[in-house]
Amino acid sequence: MLITTSIMMMMICVNEAILGSERIHVRITNFVGINTNVKIECRDDISHGKVIVPPFRTYDLNFRSKVEAFGAAIVRCHFQWKNGTKQVNYDYEIYNQDETVNRLNCWVLKVEGPCYCDCKDEKCDFTKCDKWPKKN
Numbered sequence: 001m002l003i004t005t006s007i008m009m010m011m012i013c014v015n016e017a018i019l020g021s022e023r024i025h026v027r028i029t030n031f032v033g034i035n036t037n038v039k040i041e042c043r044d045d046i047s048h049g050k051v052i053v054p055p056f057r058t059y060d061l062n063f064r065s066k067v068e069a070f071g072a073a074i075v076r077c078h079f080q081w082k083n084g085t086k087q088v089n090y091d092y093e094i095y096n097q098d099e100t101v102n103r104l105n106c107w108v109l110k111v112e113g114p115c116y117c118d119c120k121d122e123k124c125d126f127t128k129c130d131k132w133p134k135k136n
Contacts, residue, residue, distance in 0.1 A: 021064040022064065023062070023063075023064055024061075024062070024063055024064070024073075024075070024095060024105075025060065025061070025062050025104045025105065025119070026042070026060070026061040026062075026075070026094055026095060026105045026106075026107065027058055027059070027060050027061075027104075027105070027106045027107065027119060028040060028053065028058065028059045028061070028077070028094070028107045028108075028109060029053075029056070029057070029058045029059075029106070029107070029108045029109065030053040030054065030055055030056060030057055030058075030059075030109055031055075031056065031108045031109060031110050032055070032081055032109050032110065032111055033055060033081075033111065034055055035055065036055055036081050036082065036083075037052050037053065037054050037055070037081065038052070038053045038079055038080070038081045038109055039051070039052050039053075039079070039080040039081065040052075040053055040059055040077055040078070040079055040080075041077065041078045042061055042075055042076070042077040042078075042094065043075070043076060043077075044063070044073060044074060044075045044076075048061055048063060048075075061075075063075075072096055072097040072098040072099075073095070073096075073097040074093060074095065074096050074097070075093070075094055075095035075096075076091055076092065076093050076094070077091070077092055077094050078090070078091050079091075079092065079109060083111075090132045090133065091133070092114055092130075092132070092133065094107060094114070104118065104119035104120055105117075105118070105119065106118070106119040106124070106126075108126045110129065112129065112131065112132070113129050113130045113131045113132045114129065114130055114132070115127070115128060115129035115130075116128050116129075116130075
């Protein structure tokens with residue numbers, strides 16, 4: 001039993017040393033409206049806190065994500081703002097280790113949906129946009 005436990009602990013340590021973690025940078029810019037603040041909360045295993053982003057301002061999220069051997073590190077954000085008297089709420093996956101090629105991810109939030117760019121791409125015009133997911 002002691003040998004089995006020791007071997008398992010060594011495997012875990014080796015796994016973490018080999019896989020380690022990677023630095024992720026996400027930049028989110030508020031283009032929702034000229035007078036509209038957006039409240040943002042992003043989380044993977046933990047919440048990265050809540051922030052209020054004024055119009056045309058940027059929120060930079062920097063964190064270390066464990067490199068997963070099975071399954072992917074995923075970061076989802078909750079976005080909230082007022083459209084007139086109506087409260088608008090959306091959840092959106094802004095980072096998925098299996099799908100995201102870039103470690104510098106830029107997003108622009110629009111009323112119609114979020115738009116993505118590689119932050120290093122100087123020619124990016126934020127035309128790669130999604131629609132906000134439909135609510136249940």
